Amino acid sequence: MGETNEVVKINKWDGAAAKNAVDDAIREVLTGDLKCKESFALIDGRLFLCALAVGVALYALLWDYLYPFPQSRLVLIICVSSYFILMGILTLYTTFKEKGIFVVAKEKVGNTTRVWEASSYVKKHDDKYNLILVMRDSNGKYREASINKSFANYIDTNGTVVQNLVLNEITKLYNSLSSEKKEK
Secondary structure, eight states, X not given: OOOOOOOOBOOTTOHHHHHHHHHHHHHHIIIIITOOEEOOHHHHHHHHHXXXXXXXXXXXXXXXXXSOHHHHHHHHHHHHHHXXXXXXXXXXXXXXXXXXXXXXXXXXXXXXXXEEEEEEEOOTTOOEEEEEEEEEETTSOEEEEEEEEEGGGTBOTTSBBOHHHHHHHHHHHHHHHHSSSOOO
């Protein structure tokens, strides 16, 4: 593939930057080291809703340009109402469907397909990185594991993510969820 791994330095005291850097490292482990294929369906849903809202706004703009205000009143009311409804749907979608999921990866294992979802969050003014890894397979099995560790477990003193530490942690979670012993 010819990818070059660049060392990205971050401000380790910036919680959002540290979270995003560790999220990227986890995405790289799932899609690279563990040979899963990333699925963009969740992001595509959000993009579709955004494109639809922009389309409604552009239609209202064009209609108002062609038929100035008194004539375009009803169309503007419908378009503005539709836009706000779409923004409400988008908010519900990101809150209840995406739930902070930053990567969805699919893995083919024999006759079944496993879907891996990784989501994370960091509380305000906290150094704890909370990761939730969910595995769903085509047989209906659902397993979940989580970790709650300090950023210091993943980021060195220079502000770079230590990929081997992330790889070890994610591989442990991956193996624990992949084993047939644990079923919910």
